[in-house]
Amino acid sequence: MSDSARATNGSTASIGGDSADEASERDDTTVTDEAYTFDDVSVVMGTYNEAAAIATVLEDIDEVTDGRAAVVCVDGSSDRTPEIAREHGARVIEQEPQGYGVAVREAVLAPDRPVVVTTDCDDTYPMEALPAFLAEINDGADVVSGDRLYHGAAAMPAFNRLGNHAFAAVASLLAGERVHDTTTGMRAYRREVVEEIGWTENTGLSAELLIRPLMRGYDVRERPIAYAERLGDTKLDPIGGGAAIAKSILTVCVEERLRRL
Ligand SMILES: Nc1nc2c(ncn2[C@@H]2O[C@H](COP(=O)(O)OP(=O)(O)O)[C@@H](O)[C@H]2O)c(=O)[nH]1
Numbered sequence: 001m002s003d004s005a006r007a008t009n010g011s012t013a014s015i016g017g018d019s020a021d022e023a024s025e026r027d028d029t030t031v032t033d034e035a036y037t038f039d040d041v042s043v044v045m046g047t048y049n050e051a052a053a054i055a056t057v058l059e060d061i062d063e064v065t066d067g068r069a070a071v072v073c074v075d076g077s078s079d080r081t082p083e084i085a086r087e088h089g090a091r092v093i094e095q096e097p098q099g100y101g102v103a104v105r106e107a108v109l110a111p112d113r114p115v116v117v118t119t120d121c122d123d124t125y126p127m128e129a130l131p132a133f134l135a136e137i138n139d140g141a142d143v144v145s146g147d148r149l150y151h152g153a154a155a156m157p158a159f160n161r162l163g164n165h166a167f168a169a170v171a172s173l174l175a176g177e178r179v180h181d182t183t184t185g186m187r188a189y190r191r192e193v194v195e196e197i198g199w200t201e202n203t204g205l206s207a208e209l210l211i212r213p214l215m216r217g218y219d220v221r222e223r224p225i226a227y228a229e230r231l232g233d234t235k236l237d238p239i240g241g242g243a244a245i246a247k248s249i250l251t252v253c254v255e256e257r258l259r260r261l
């Protein structure tokens, strides 16, 4: 996808195109003649000591979806996060803290609704974009990925921003498709996509959740989103986490290329 073809005014851009090979490789999960509503959507997240943010995040989801989206929190907190989650009607799955990906893998596999949306529980992601993400799924997308870097991500620490640009450049090269934000926490998936693929990464799970569907020919679209400053403290160590993400991107891209042989 060239930058000129990239979405500008808040619409999405498809990444690559389905080659006959890629399309025949996957199950046909795209159902375009049924319109999902928020009754068909689960919003899921890992939560680890997010008492400063969780009420805001869950209230935003409720407001935007009119209380219709189901919410799942996979929680490893030692603070009041799980109580606040339950008070807001979320389903809480308790799990020892083992890192981002261990929590989010359990979270994306938990729902039985057909559309699964991930977010962080830190108030950085715009829940008001949920209707647009759902509309994109109803338009036939298998994965809709929020691109924080499109609008500049001024709220992101500069080191992380640089790293995220670098991850996107490397992933684009290795995957053979231009992607712009590989580590975003906000995406919508058809549930079949998350169920059909085996997930292996932890800190790098977000990149894996984008790259494997993309390299298997699913309809993956990036959509520019706003990105706000975090409430509460980050759980990711920028250097160790960054190295783990880089390793995940290499591993996943190589595995997906070998899988095509
Ligand atoms: N359950 C659980 N959640 C986690 C863990 N690590 C991170 N999270 C959650 O995963 C999300 C992403 O982490 P975050 O600190 O926002 O990472 P950042 O966006 O890279 O700064 C947040 O909602 C965290 O609470 C963990 O070990 N266990």
Ligand SMILES: [Mg+2]
Binding pocket: 120, 121, 122, 124, 185, 230
């Ligand atoms: Mg975050």
